[in-house]
Amino acid sequence: MKGVCIVKTLWTASLLLICCITIVWTGCNLAGVVLPDMVVRIMGLLDLCAIPVLVYSTIRIRKSK
Numbered sequence: 001m002k003g004v005c006i007v008k009t010l011w012t013a014s015l016l017l018i019c020c021i022t023i024v025w026t027g028c029n030l031a032g033v034v035l036p037d038m039v040v041r042i043m044g045l046l047d048l049c050a051i052p053v054l055v056y057s058t059i060r061i062r063k064s065k
Contacts (some may be wrong), residue, residue, distance in 0.1 A: 004061070004064055007057045007060045007061055007064075008057070008061065010053055010056075010057040011051060011054065011057035011058060011061060013053075014050040014051075014053040014054040014057065016049050017047075017050045018047060018051070018054065021046060021047050021050075023042050024043065025043065035052060
């Protein structure tokens with residue numbers, strides 16, 4: 001039971017991270033704000049790290065049902 005709770009927490013955290021990054025990128029693009037190159041790279045790296053965590057946790061949740 002504890003493992004499922006950890007997986008759901010990972011799923012929620014990775015989904016929120018991806019959503020927040022997407023909202024920031026979209027908001028800045030619509031507002032015409034140019035983000036510094038380093039910020040864009042860090043956000044891209046965080047996004048690339050969150051996607052495999054989201055996939056892994058989704059598969060684990062689906063298998064446990």
